[in-house]
Amino acid sequence: MLPYSGSVSLVSSFLFPPLQFVPPPNRSDWLCVVTPSVRRVTRSSDWSKSRRFPTGLAHSPAEDSLKMAASLRCFLRSGKKAVSALGQREFHRSAPAAAQVTVRDALNQAMDEELERDERVFLLGEEVAQYDGAYKVSRGLWKKYGDKRIIDTPISEMGFAGIAVGAAMAGLRPICEFMTFNFSMQAIDQVINSAAKTCYMSAGLQAVPIVFRGPNGASAGVAAQHSQCFAAWYAHCPGLKVVSPWNSEDAKGLLKSSIRDDNPVVFLENELLYGVPFEMSEEAQSKDFTIPIGKAKVERAGSHITLVSHSRYVGHCLDAAAVLAKEGIECEVINLRTIRPMDVESIEASVMKTNHLVTVEGGWPQFGVGAEICARIMEGSAFNYLDSPVTRVTGVDIPMPYAKILEDHSLPQIKDIIFSLHNLVLIIVRNGNYSFVFAEFLICPYLAATKPNLH
Amino acid sequence: VRKLLSIVFKGAAAVVSARTYADFTNEATFEIKKCDTFKLDEGPATQVVMTRDEGLQYYRTMQTMRRMELKADQLYKQKIIRGFCHLYDGQEACAVGIEAAINLSDHLITAYRAHGYTYTRGGTVKKIMAELTGRRGGIAKGKGGSMHMYCKHFYGGNGIVGAQVPLGAGVALACKYQGNSELCVCLYGDGAANQGQIFETYNMAALWKLPVIFICENNGYGMGTSVERAAASTDYFKRGEFIPGVRVDGMDVLCVREASRFAADYCRSGKGPILMELQTYRYHGHSMSDPGVSYRTREEIQEVRSKSDPISMLKDRMLSNNMASVEELKEIDVEVRKEIEDAAQFATTDPEPPLEDLCNHIFHNNPPLEVRGTNPWSKLKSVS
Numbered sequence: 001m002l003p004y005s006g007s008v009s010l011v012s013s014f015l016f017p018p019l020q021f022v023p024p025p026n027r028s029d030w031l032c033v034v035t036p037s038v039r040r041v042t043r044s045s046d047w048s049k050s051r052r053f054p055t056g057l058a059h060s061p062a063e064d065s066l067k068m069a070a071s072l073r074c075f076l077r078s079g080k081k082a083v084s085a086l087g088q089r090e091f092h093r094s095a096p097a098a099a100q101v102t103v104r105d106a107l108n109q110a111m112d113e114e115l116e117r118d119e120r121v122f123l124l125g126e127e128v129a130q131y132d133g134a135y136k137v138s139r140g141l142w143k144k145y146g147d148k149r150i151i152d153t154p155i156s157e158m159g160f161a162g163i164a165v166g167a168a169m170a171g172l173r174p175i176c177e178f179m180t181f182n183f184s185m186q187a188i189d190q191v192i193n194s195a196a197k198t199c200y201m202s203a204g205l206q207a208v209p210i211v212f213r214g215p216n217g218a219s220a221g222v223a224a225q226h227s228q229c230f231a232a233w234y235a236h237c238p239g240l241k242v243v244s245p246w247n248s249e250d251a252k253g254l255l256k257s258s259i260r261d262d263n264p265v266v267f268l269e270n271e272l273l274y275g276v277p278f279e280m281s282e283e284a285q286s287k288d289f290t291i292p293i294g295k296a297k298v299e300r301a302g303s304h305i306t307l308v309s310h311s312r313y314v315g316h317c318l319d320a321a322a323v324l325a326k327e328g329i330e331c332e333v334i335n336l337r338t339i340r341p342m343d344v345e346s347i348e349a350s351v352m353k354t355n356h357l358v359t360v361e362g363g364w365p366q367f368g369v370g371a372e373i374c375a376r377i378m379e380g381s382a383f384n385y386l387d388s389p390v391t392r393v394t395g396v397d398i399p400m401p402y403a404k405i406l407e408d409h410s411l412p413q414i415k416d417i418i419f420s421l422h423n424l425v426l427i428i429v430r431n432g433n434y435s436f437v438f439a440e441f442l443i444c445p446y447l448a449a450t451k452p453n454l455h
Numbered sequence: 456v457r458k459l460l461s462i463v464f465k466g467a468a469a470v471v472s473a474r475t476y477a478d479f480t481n482e483a484t485f486e487i488k489k490c491d492t493f494k495l496d497e498g499p500a501t502q503v504v505m506t507r508d509e510g511l512q513y514y515r516t517m518q519t520m521r522r523m524e525l526k527a528d529q530l531y532k533q534k535i536i537r538g539f540c541h542l543y544d545g546q547e548a549c550a551v552g553i554e555a556a557i558n559l560s561d562h563l564i565t566a567y568r569a570h571g572y573t574y575t576r577g578g579t580v581k582k583i584m585a586e587l588t589g590r591r592g593g594i595a596k597g598k599g600g601s602m603h604m605y606c607k608h609f610y611g612g613n614g615i616v617g618a619q620v621p622l623g624a625g626v627a628l629a630c631k632y633q634g635n636s637e638l639c640v641c642l643y644g645d646g647a648a649n650q651g652q653i654f655e656t657y658n659m660a661a662l663w664k665l666p667v668i669f670i671c672e673n674n675g676y677g678m679g680t681s682v683e684r685a686a687a688s689t690d691y692f693k694r695g696e697f698i699p700g701v702r703v704d705g706m707d708v709l710c711v712r713e714a715s716r717f718a719a720d721y722c723r724s725g726k727g728p729i730l731m732e733l734q735t736y737r738y739h740g741h742s743m744s745d746p747g748v749s750y751r752t753r754e755e756i757q758e759v760r761s762k763s764d765p766i767s768m769l770k771d772r773m774l775s776n777n778m779a780s781v782e783e784l785k786e787i788d789v790e791v792r793k794e795i796e797d798a799a800q801f802a803t804t805d806p807e808p809p810l811e812d813l814c815n816h817i818f819h820n821n822p823p824l825e826v827r828g829t830n831p832w833s834k835l836k837s838v839s
Contacts, residue, residue: 148632159655162618166625193614203598208819
């Protein structure tokens with residue numbers, strides 16, 4: 001267990017001549033240590049313009065792992081049916097047990113299966129029926145189930161959200177779709193005061209089994225009024241469950257659990273993920289596949305730094321982890337899956353292993369998901385295991401701008417996640433190429449050697 | 456002679472008290488006020504029949520509601536009831552008339568002036584008063600209070616003005632979806648009638664032909680604002696625009712009953728929603744913190760009390776048609792008074808909910824969970 005180390009600006013150390021190692025006068029003030037292998041270079045301007053990691057990184061000998069990381073990123077981020085770098089089937093003799101399913105299709109499957117399973121489930125919202133869904137998430141459902149169960153509403157969020165809550169009170173199980181959660185602000189009184197609080201106010205007499213779902217957070221180029229993340233707002237309120245899936249498996253399993261739950265659930269999807277294909281195991285494709293609400297998932301095991309995220313930024317964290325893995329920095333990536341109730345135990349267990357925590361989210365920093373994680377870690381037993389303060393990587397604290405360059409810089413990018421580790425990771429720039437070294441390896445190499453390898 | 460006279464009088468008294476109930480008229484026809492209609496070819500009937508039993512039941516129910524509200528007033532002034540307390544006295548005819556026209560299998564939802572409806576929908580006076588005083592014997596175990604009382608097919612008690620109207624339409628949607636011929640009565644006040652979500656609800660209810668009866672209880676004042684100062688159009692029964700409407704004398708229980716029957720028939724025949732405006736009056740202020748005389752005169756309140764009090768009107772009707780005797784009604788008064796006293800006694804002596812109950816009932820049908828208390832190490836247990 002290392003004591004808390006003060007933040008060391010290691011990048012700025014490159015402006016000075018290489019330093020000798022001097023034992024720190026007190027433990028809260030560590031000097032940076034530079035090994036002879038580091039050369040002083042200027043920062044490349046290309047990096048800040050490009051979101052993609054520059055190829056041809058010469059530092060690491062593991063070229064194939066770099067290629068793997070690059071193609072993994074491609075695979076995870078592109079909307080095209082990218083070939084899996086993990087294994088390409090050349091002969092399709094039999095249908096693969098696992099399949100590539102987009103998040104949109106996974107949500108569609110989940111709703112289809114739940115509509116079939118329970119007569120009381122129905123979907124209402126704007127354009128969900130004849131238009132096949134504003135984002136085509138409910139494609140085909142109206143054709144299959146008809147007007148009674150898939151209901152197009154007029155543009156009256158407060159009205160139809162209230163109607164959905166009333167129907168839930170009277171015994172049905174509605175899925176209320178908001179075209180985006182920005183419009184749920186019109187109906188937020190019904191979500192909080194009529195849905196979330198009713199079970200408590202009635203001392204359990206009146207249940208409200210409803211799911212509010214829709215895309216949340218930033219999309220692409222939709223500007224300020226259509227880009228807000230509501231995870232923090234809804235997760236603030238007792239009586240609600242707030243779920244934020246990332247990949248197709250999450251989407252399907254969590255939506256099914258939400259629909260089967262007898263309580264109000266706010267289901268935050270992400271528009272940019274709708275078209276992204278993910279691998280779904282055979283088990284995940286079955287009709288009874290559910291994921292429990294309130295459990296996080298460790299997407300990638302690691303031992304040096306914990307990255308916690310939800311929704312789209314889990315992908316960014318995995319990409320960042322892939323980049324850092326080349327350098328031997330193993331990040332543990334946790335996909336929260338549920339914002340409320342938050343699985344703090346998983347985060348604590350991970351922090352106790354890695355001693356460092358970074359939270360990544362698209363929402364604004366103040367009073368957000370990351371802020372809550374910081375508070376809970378600080379209040380809990382994992383605080384004593386932290387070697388540095390928790391870092392929050394969040395959206396910039398501004399209304400979302402329109403221009404692409406501004407929009408790109410308002411949200412966390414992979415480089416932001418990596419650069420947020422500047423007090424933990426030496427960022428070495430050589431000839432315009434970046435490489436990373438986990439500071440603990442340099443400062444306390446003996447500790448790095450004794451760290452358990454939990455791959 | 457005096458002895459003779461006393462025998463005669465005693466005898467006469469004996470004769471009077473020996474009068475059996477068979478001497479009362481079993482039913483009588485009453486002429487009630489014609490209702491204004493909107494987009495309707497015909498309105499509710501103007502000649503109605505009321506039986507003796509019905510009359511006694513309405514009288515008892517209205518008297519119970521009146522006494523219960525007055526008792527709540529007393530308890531509030533003694534600071535045994537806290538927070539909000541919106542009293543329903545003066546408007547009893549609305550609740551009783553509506554309930555007389557629908558079944559307990561139908562649904563009803565209203566706003567915060569809900570004690571009367573909680574009673575007519577099946578709540579007992581004991582449980583209602585214990586809820587007002589915040590005791591564990593309350594209808595919501597003390598967790599809800601005045602504005603959040605629930606019963607079977609009664610969805611409260613809603614604190615946010617106007618929010619109950621879309622909820623009511625949603626209940627009606629569930630009725631239509633499930634194919635039972637139930638309907639939902641959805642009440643709101645003249646103040647709430649200006650809420651946007653109500654117009655959104657009118658639109659969807661009419662579009663989807665939901666079996667909902669929208670009822671505007673117009674008591675002339677939205678808190679301290681009279682209807683003339685709040686609404687560009689005070690014809691609340693016409694506000695539905697494409698929904699037919701009826702304006703009803705809300706102080707006459709038979710008028711309300713007849714109009715509700717008419718509306719219920721309309722709804723159940725699948726024609727869609729209908730709107731009723733009940734013109735009624737509340738004697739108390741908006742709530743217990745409002746004396747109720749800063750925006751209206753005491754003379755006005757007194758005038759309504761003397762001329763249009765619903766209980767007095769019913770009593771006069773029954774007595775003048777020989778449907779009941781003064782003693783009988785007095786007996787009912789005494790019984791009601793006792794019931795209220797007992798309930799108040801229960802409500803003041805029942806213990807408050809246990810602290811273990813603090814975090815319960817957040818969720819329904821959920822495994823037990825831990826809830827953070829006021830500080831990080833206080834972990835409270837929550838069960839469904």
